[in-house]
Amino acid sequence: MNSLYDFIVKPIGESRYNNSKKIGEKELILNTKIESWKFVNRFAKVVSTPLAINTIIKKGDIIVVHQNIFRRFYNMKGKQTNSRSYFKKDLYFAAPDQIYLYKNKGEWQSFGDRCFVKPIKNSDHLKNRKEEPYVGILKISNNNLEASNINPGDTIGFKPGSEWEFFIDDERLYCMKSNDIVINYGNKENKREYNPSWTYSS
Structure with missing residues (x-):
């Protein structure tokens, strides 16, 4: 399963948002709103790479992506909706210019x-x-x-x-x-x- 021009990725972790932080044995709630881009998960795993683009990023690599990929929004009717990057289940499209870092041999490398x-x-x-x-x-x-x-x-x-x-x-x-x-x-x-x-x- 490959896209022609986009990467297919899935979020790392249990959620698309990082709304809490564990400090010692206590969990601190940081955010309760889907509008807040600051708490959107930015880490993803590459499921497949684009067919029409040569890239140094490989399937299985860990990457850092744009905050809007996993973000949810309210539409004009007030209902929650996925971003336009949403594909299906826990899979999303990521354009090359929406990827900022990738991990190579344990080190973060810039992309683009x-x-x-x-x-x-x-x-x-x-x-x-x-x-x-x-x-x-x-x-x-x-x-x-x-x-x-x-x-x-x-x-x-x-x-x-x-x-x-x-x-x-x-x-x-x-x-x-x-x-x-x-x-x-x-x-x-x-x-x-x-x-x-x-x-x-x-």
Whole structure:
């Protein structure tokens, strides 16, 4: 069973939403609304690859996908409905540009023109914020950035509103495109990563 141009995937885990988090022996409810994209499951397993596209992603690979693939919506009649990516049962279509990461030999690799950036702690004590806006440390790069000598570990600046929040292996990262990065500050050792304590799994 293969699609011509799309991957066929299924969500990893018991649900399409990550609405709760276990802290110790207690379960904390994080979300009760299907409209909230922040709590949609982003991890999927590849069931089949597209026939008309050559890809390094293989059947069985673990990938990170766009938040709308497994998301549910209310239609004009107020009834819950699946996203347009829904295929059948627990299977969904994922276009190549809806896949951001894939796991290769235990390591996350970027797919397409996406990269992932780690927020850094605010160094200006006069400003009441925990992280510096529009600045971060490049964690997962891609071929386009590395060809421009922008490498993992570099401190970069990015366009406002270009970042999308993801949680990858207990790290809070921002996903964005290569052209959303507007400046490379180089590898600054005095910059400290910002990762809230609540991102860690129990």
